[in-house]
Amino acid sequence: VLNNLVIAGLPNQISFFAAYAPVALAVGVPIELLPLFLAVDTIPDMFATAANVTADVAVTTILTERTTAEMDEN
Structure with a gap:
């Protein structure tokens, strides 16, 4: 929750790295894979934006x- 509050004003690409890089480092996932995840995340992000x-x-x-x-009634 705190992570989302802190990165709310950043563009999606930056917020993606800001949100997932610390988690990936903590878990031991290679950071080099984040650009691949970003490319895949773009598609659902377009649908989420359209829905919003x-x-x-x-x-x-x-x-x-x-x-x-209501104004017409008065």
Whole structure:
């Protein structure tokens, strides 16, 4: 949890290394494999970003319609 709070403002590539490099070192996994994991992580990251944007647009649309309907009633 602390790791995610600290690296929240960094781009995905940097946050990926900042999050997983210490864990990999602690476990003994070679750091040289992290670029391979980053390449594979890009695909699910695109879907996660699309889902987040879609959810944000949906919530904004719903709230706008409700607010507009309430203003029309008054």
